[in-house]
Amino acid sequence: MRRIFAALGLLLLATACGVATNPGAGTGPDTQVVSTVMPPPNSSAPIGMNHATPDPAAVELKKARFDQATAGSGNELVVQYTAGGRPDCAKLGRVDVVESTDAVTVTVLLGQTPGADCTGPQPMIAATFQTTVTLKAPLGARPVRDGAS
Numbered sequence: 001m002r003r004i005f006a007a008l009g010l011l012l013l014a015t016a017c018g019v020a021t022n023p024g025a026g027t028g029p030d031t032q033v034v035s036t037v038m039p040p041p042n043s044s045a046p047i048g049m050n051h052a053t054p055d056p057a058a059v060e061l062k063k064a065r066f067d068q069a070t071a072g073s074g075n076e077l078v079v080q081y082t083a084g085g086r087p088d089c090a091k092l093g094r095v096d097v098v099e100s101t102d103a104v105t106v107t108v109l110l111g112q113t114p115g116a117d118c119t120g121p122q123p124m125i126a127a128t129f130q131t132t133v134t135l136k137a138p139l140g141a142r143p144v145r146d147g148a149s
Contacts, residue, residue, distance in 0.1 A: 049080065052129040058093030058111035063148035066108050071139040072132060080130045081108045085122030088113040095133050096147060104139060107147025 066081040077097070083090035093111035097104065108131075112118050 049130045050127055052092040052131045054092050054094050054131065055113075056093070057114055058091040059114050061093040061109040061111040064108045064110045065146055065148045066106060067128065069104075069106055069144040075135045075138055077104065077106070077133050077135055077139055077144070078130055079106055079108065079133060080128055081110075082126050082128050083110055084124070084126035086116075086118070088116040089118035089122060092129065092131060095131060097133050097135065098147070099136050099142075101142075103143050103145055104135065105145045105147045106133070 064081055064083070066079050068080045070078050072078045079095060081092075083092075089112045090110050091113055092108070094109045096107040096109065098107075099105075
């Protein structure tokens with residue numbers, strides 16, 4: 001019984017190591033399939049967030065919820081939000097900030113490029129972006145509220 005399994009294993013191994021052919025062109029035992037290994041991506045290159053700058057030309061602005069807001073350096077506040085659809089139909093138009101001594105309210109407004117046709121179905125693609133706003137004073141312990149809710 002062992003000999004049968006050994007013979008079967010050798011047969012499978014020999015079959016798996018055979019020469020591959022391309023049925024469309026150049027068939028025969030001399031045709032070889034060449035495989036290459038892609039080099040790893042440059043690990044020293046940083047992978048970062050998509051950065052967005054408000055575009056004052058954007059029209060038909062609508063409030064959009066933000067995902068996260070964190071204190072940056074000094075008076076900066078880094079706001080992350082997700083936008084979906086075609087890029088010309090989900091442009092960052094403006095970020096409104098209302099500050100008090102108790103809280104900071106941030107409202108992200110997305111719109112579209114003038115003349116863009118944003119009717120009909122949009123692709124089901126979403127991307128996370130970040131934008132930086134400057135506060136009048138450092139965020140400190142103040143909570144950040146979403147003006148879109």
